[in-house]
Amino acid sequence: MIFSYGVQCIGLSGILILILTFFAFIAYQINANREDDDSKKMDFSPLSPWITPLTPFLWIGRMIILAPWSIVFGIFLVLFPFILIVFRPLPPDTAFNRFILKVGKGILKINTQFLRLLGLHPRPIQFSA
Numbered sequence: 001m002i003f004s005y006g007v008q009c010i011g012l013s014g015i016l017i018l019i020l021t022f023f024a025f026i027a028y029q030i031n032a033n034r035e036d037d038d039s040k041k042m043d044f045s046p047l048s049p050w051i052t053p054l055t056p057f058l059w060i061g062r063m064i065i066l067a068p069w070s071i072v073f074g075i076f077l078v079l080f081p082f083i084l085i086v087f088r089p090l091p092p093d094t095a096f097n098r099f100i101l102k103v104g105k106g107i108l109k110i111n112t113q114f115l116r117l118l119g120l121h122p123r124p125i126q127f128s129a
Contacts, residue, residue: 017055028044028046
């Protein structure tokens with residue numbers, strides 16, 4: 001039942017593609033005949049009228065690509081407020097922040113001393129005044 005009108009749809013689509021291709025060639029010819037200093041003259045590729053029959057397939061391809069991206073964007077829109085709440089920056093002067101800085105500085109000191117033992121981190125140069 002679905003395919004009973006398939007031949008008619010394909011025929012009408014072919015006629016529509018031919019009409020659109022004809023329009024594209026006419027528009028390209030009119031644009032090419034305009035003066036160079038005309039403000040209405042556009043810079044079209046000479047191949048653009050020739051790929052007009054492929055345009056419906058390009059549209060279908062874009063829709064196939066667009067559908068997953070729109071789903072990903074919708075998920076992002078839903079999750080974005082939660083991400084903002086979970087990963088919000090901490091206030092600068094809290095006990096937890098001071099604890100993190102104390103532990104982090106200790107780890108950095110230990111790692112720097114370890115690298116100096118291996119000879120991979122030179123001692124800072126001391127300038128005499």
